[in-house]
Amino acid sequence: MIDEGVVKYSCECIPGDKVAVEWIESLMEWRDRIHELGLIGVYENGIGFGNISIRIANSLQFIISGSQTGHLAQLNPDHYTVVTDFNIEHNHLTCCGPIQASSESLTHAAIYSYEPHINAIIHVHHPQLWRKLLNQVPTTSKDVQYGTPQMAKEMLRLFDQENLAEKKILVMAGHEEGFLTFGKDLNEAGEILMKYYHS
Numbered sequence: 670m671i672d673e674g675v676v677k678y679s680c681e682c683i684p685g686d687k688v689a690v691e692w693i694e695s696l697m698e699w700r701d702r703i704h705e706l707g708l709i710g711v712y713e714n715g716i717g718f719g720n721i722s723i724r725i726a727n728s729l730q731f732i733i734s735g736s737q738t739g740h741l742a743q744l745n746p747d748h749y750t751v752v753t754d755f756n757i758e759h760n761h762l763t764c765c766g767p768i769q770a771s772s773e774s775l776t777h778a779a780i781y782s783y784e785p786h787i788n789a790i791i792h793v794h795h796p797q798l799w800r801k802l803l804n805q806v807p808t809t810s811k812d813v814q815y816g817t818p819q820m821a822k823e824m825l826r827l828f829d830q831e832n833l834a835e836k837k838i839l840v841m842a843g844h845e846e847g848f849l850t851f852g853k854d855l856n857e858a859g860e861i862l863m864k865y866y867h868s
């Protein structure tokens with residue numbers, strides 16, 4: 670692996686209040702439902718996977734499930750944080766809340782900043798679905814890893830060159846088992862996920 674030129678991820682997390690529960694009721698509901706299906710969870714090695722976010726209306730800030738929460742069946746507002754600022758080129762983000770945002774938040778950030786109509790993003794893992802969807806829906810290059818500035822660029826390429834805005838689902842060839850759905854709101858992102866899950 671050539672590691673040169675890879676900008677190391679950094680995150681400044683400012684301890685802050687949790688988000689008001691009425692802001693995230695639907696987010697918490699969808700997250701726990703998706704977790705129950707095993708689409709968000711934790712691998713045997715203890716590494717968690719999957720995350721879910723919603724945009725804060727008309728801004729570039731968003732609320733996302735916190736880092737290392739994959740093992741929990743149910744989250745509460747202590748497990749969500751607000752990404753207040755980010756710099757994709759520098760692989761840096763700032764969050765404010767009771768828990769740290771994961772490096773994967775930058776992928777969410779890239780989509781929110783590129784597509785103002787998208788207000789919710791769900792990132793999940795599922796081995797069979799991943800294999801089934803690979804190259805059948807917009808698919809990022811296998812050379813690009815999740816949570817990197819390269820992934821952000823690669824996704825934008827899919828918006829420009831493939832029908833990603835219409836499909837609202839993308840598979841990450843270089844992030845095994847990983848794919849994401851999004852929508853104008855959380856229900857749309859969730860319904861798209863469910864449609865493929867039950868297909």
Ligand SMILES: [Zn+2]
Nearest residue numbers: 718719815847
């Ligand atoms: Zn992932």
